[in-house]
Amino acid sequence: MDKPLTHTTKLQYLMAIGLLAALAVAQAWILSGQRKTNQLLAAVYVSGRQGVLLHRTALLAQRLVTTPAQDERADVRKELLDTMSLLEHSHTGLVNGDRGMNLPSRPSSTVRALFFDTPTLLDAQLRNYAAEVNELARMTDVELTLDNPRLSSILAAASGKELPAALDVVMKHYQVEHDAAVARLQRLEGWLFGMIVCLLLLMVGIRLGPFVRRMLQRETATLKSLNEILVQRAQELARSNTDLEQFAYVASHDLQEPLRMVASYTQLLAKRYQGKLDADADEFITYAVEGVNRMQTLINDLLAYSRVGTRGKEFAPTNCEALVDRVLTNLKATIEERGVVVTCDALPTVMADDGQLAQVFQNLIGNAVKFNNGTPPRVHISAERNQHEWTFSVLDNGIGIAPEHTERIFGLFQRLHTSSEYSGTGIGLAICKKIVERHGGRIWVRSAPGKGSTFYFTLPLREQA
Numbered sequence: 001m002d003k004p005l006t007h008t009t010k011l012q013y014l015m016a017i018g019l020l021a022a023l024a025v026a027q028a029w030i031l032s033g034q035r036k037t038n039q040l041l042a043a044v045y046v047s048g049r050q051g052v053l054l055h056r057t058a059l060l061a062q063r064l065v066t067t068p069a070q071d072e073r074a075d076v077r078k079e080l081l082d083t084m085s086l087l088e089h090s091h092t093g094l095v096n097g098d099r100g101m102n103l104p105s106r107p108s109s110t111v112r113a114l115f116f117d118t119p120t121l122l123d124a125q126l127r128n129y130a131a132e133v134n135e136l137a138r139m140t141d142v143e144l145t146l147d148n149p150r151l152s153s154i155l156a157a158a159s160g161k162e163l164p165a166a167l168d169v170v171m172k173h174y175q176v177e178h179d180a181a182v183a184r185l186q187r188l189e190g191w192l193f194g195m196i197v198c199l200l201l202l203m204v205g206i207r208l209g210p211f212v213r214r215m216l217q218r219e220t221a222t223l224k225s226l227n228e229i230l231v232q233r234a235q236e237l238a239r240s241n242t243d244l245e246q247f248a249y250v251a252s253h254d255l256q257e258p259l260r261m262v263a264s265y266t267q268l269l270a271k272r273y274q275g276k277l278d279a280d281a282d283e284f285i286t287y288a289v290e291g292v293n294r295m296q297t298l299i300n301d302l303l304a305y306s307r308v309g310t311r312g313k314e315f316a317p318t319n320c321e322a323l324v325d326r327v328l329t330n331l332k333a334t335i336e337e338r339g340v341v342v343t344c345d346a347l348p349t350v351m352a353d354d355g356q357l358a359q360v361f362q363n364l365i366g367n368a369v370k371f372n373n374g375t376p377p378r379v380h381i382s383a384e385r386n387q388h389e390w391t392f393s394v395l396d397n398g399i400g401i402a403p404e405h406t407e408r409i410f411g412l413f414q415r416l417h418t419s420s421e422y423s424g425t426g427i428g429l430a431i432c433k434k435i436v437e438r439h440g441g442r443i444w445v446r447s448a449p450g451k452g453s454t455f456y457f458t459l460p461l462r463e464q465a
Contacts, residue, residue, distance in 0.1 A: 040178035043177075122166045136154065312353050313354075320348055338372075350390060402449055
């Protein structure tokens with residue numbers, strides 16, 4: 001059993017019927033326009049031929065008078081009458097219409113004014129000219145002389161300005177009307193083409209509408225299912241990250257107490273028995289103390305890393321110049337000891353967690369001082385604003401970084417040097433990356449070995465509360 005038509009399908013059918021009716025009307029207009037265009041083209045041809053016939057009758061009239069042979073004069077007389085008949089017939093067809101010549105049934109008001117109204121009175125001029133030519137053609141051989149007044153009148157009319165100019169104006173008017181009719185026909189054909197395209201699209205929609213709707217419904221259901229899966233995965237990932245951060249915090253916090261006990265007893269052993277046992281025992285105690293100290297440093301750094309996401313403060317307006325001054329105060333002893341020169345451009349006020357942002361600057365400046373080849377360290381801090389964010393840069397003259405390591409150094413516990421060469425746990429840049437990402441920015445470095453490094457990080461523009 002066929003399913004009933006939906007409201008949309010009924011509306012589509014009604015629109016298709018309306019378009020078919022409009023197509024029929026437009027086709028009728030186009031056919032009418034084509035007939036009109038053809039008639040105007042014929043009128044252009046006929047009106048243009050009138051000027052030729054006018055000059056032809058004048059030449060034949062002159063030959064009729066100057067031809068001496070009677071037989072030849074009879075032929076010229078017949079040709080003159082035939083040519084004049086064509087001129088009269090053309091004029092009558094333009095005035096009253098002529099299906100045989102495919103001329104319009106009525107000329108336009110402008111052309112009729114040229115025929116009958118002042119200043120040209122073309123109809124009267126042509127009729128007078130035809131009468132003169134016909135009278136001349138009927139004269140006897142004796143009357144046909146060069147000083148014949150009718151011949152003079154015919155030649156004056158054909159070579160004058162009024163009658164040829166009037167015929168030329170009529171032809172130009174018909175040309176203008178023809179061009180306008182062609183333009184209208186082209187517009188109609190354009191509308192017809194547009195309606196045909198609309199009808200085809202509508203029919204395709206009627207035929208393919210249910211299929212397309214089913215496809216859209218299936219795609220919508222698939223997208224909805226995928227979106228639910230993505231939301232679920234995002235929630236699971238968020239829970240997993242929270243659990244990992246909590247685990248790192250708890251693990252590092254809970255490890256502190258037993259590690260403190262190990263450190264205390266190891267240091268006590270070193271204090272009481274250093275130099276009282278053999279050399280191997282002294283070396284073993286030293287290794288134990290150093291290992292415990294490194295373990296405490298690692299745990300403290302891991303605890304700091306885990307607190308970036310869990311112990312951060314709400315963002316507030318932060319004056320970066322004052323923040324950098326505070327960081328330099330914290331590093332004052334190291335700066336004076338190493339002869340560090342730190343310069344700073346004007347820095348903006350941004351929405352940030354001031355404690356965490358200070359940690360970023362302190363890590364980057366501290367690394368610039370630490371990873372140095374012996375020359376007095378130089379650090380320059382600047383910031384540049386673009387459309388959506390601030391871009392900060394920290395430039396140094398340190399040992400530089402090989403291009404293949406510029407991504408790796410931001411990983412957790414990633415070190416490019418041994419602890420005997422440079423101290424540290426390899427977690428500082430990982431903390432910087434996590435802090436910058438918490439603020440909605442990104443961090444990267446441009447460097448080359450022996451040519452220093454420039455660390456960049458961005459902070460989005462936010463409205464200050």
